[in-house]
Amino acid sequence: AQSVSQHNHHVILSEAASLELGCNYSYGGTVNLFWYVQYPGQHLQLLLKYFSGDPLVKGIKGFEAEFIKSKFSFNLRKPSVQWSDTAEYFCAVPGGYNKLIFGAGTRLAVHP
Amino acid sequence: DGGITQSPKYLFRKEGQNVTLSCEQNLNHDAMYWYRQDPGQGLRLIYYSQIVNDFQKGDIAEGYSVSREKKESFPLTVTSAQKNPTAFYLCASRLKSSYEQYFGPGTRLTVT
Numbered sequence: 001a002q003s004v005s006q007h008n009h010h011v012i013l014s015e016a017a018s019l020e021l022g023c024n025y026s027y028g029g030t031v032n033l034f035w036y037v038q039y040p041g042q043h044l045q046l047l048l049k050y051f052s053g054d055p056l057v058k059g060i061k062g063f064e065a066e067f068i069k070s071k072f073s074f075n076l077r078k079p080s081v082q083w084s085d086t087a088e089y090f091c092a093v094p095g096g097y098n099k100l101i102f103g104a105g106t107r108l109a110v111h112p
Numbered sequence: 113d114g115g116i117t118q119s120p121k122y123l124f125r126k127e128g129q130n131v132t133l134s135c136e137q138n139l140n141h142d143a144m145y146w147y148r149q150d151p152g153q154g155l156r157l158i159y160y161s162q163i164v165n166d167f168q169k170g171d172i173a174e175g176y177s178v179s180r181e182k183k184e185s186f187p188l189t190v191t192s193a194q195k196n197p198t199a200f201y202l203c204a205s206r207l208k209s210s211y212e213q214y215f216g217p218g219t220r221l222t223v224t
Contacts, residue, residue: 034211043217044215090154094211098160098211099145099160102147104154
């Protein structure tokens with residue numbers, strides 16, 4: 001069965017620090033990978049997605065993620081975080097019947 | 113504005129009562145989903161519907177029921193049989209041709 005694992009449940013950073021959030025998946029089909037973000041009090045929204053092509057994907061707000069097939073990973077990165085990046089981040093892969101399977105989430109707190 | 117609306121934002125109920133959560137979308141999306149979000153557990157799929165008058169159980173359907181009488185609407189009923197109903201409930205939708213899901217703002221249900 002498909003699964004998604006996010007290694008860091010809570011991350012605390014100072015502004016301007018670099019960010020990398022881990023995501024590993026187990027999936028046997030065509031790879032489609034997603035990162036969603038949930039800012040405090042806001043909708044869950046798509047940050048970026050990978051369907052095919054260049055394994056380095058650029059998303060909104062300066063985020064990027066790299067698909068490494070050999071490691072079954074899709075880690076999220078940002079070179080310099082801001083206080084406004086404080087949010088919960090979810091990695092997701094398709095499950096059967098057009099579902100998405102979500103990881104447990106990583107809560108990021110950025111201190112000014 | 114196109115989007116997904118969920119109402120109410122906060123809902124309080126006594127144990128033993130059924131409660132229905134509303135989800136409406138005007139995106140003309142085919143499929144709709146209900147997730148439950150609990151701290152540290154990510155999003156877990158309750159029910160989903162790919163077309164009108166059809167729906168399937170997700171991973172944690174026990175104690176819940178849904179209907180899909182119109183394309184725009186996918187209400188979720190939390191019955192008294194659900195053992196731990198207090199949670200944050202998210203509705204989502206997507207086009208048939210894409211895995212990407214769009215989320216509503218959520219309803220926080222508290223049962224005492």
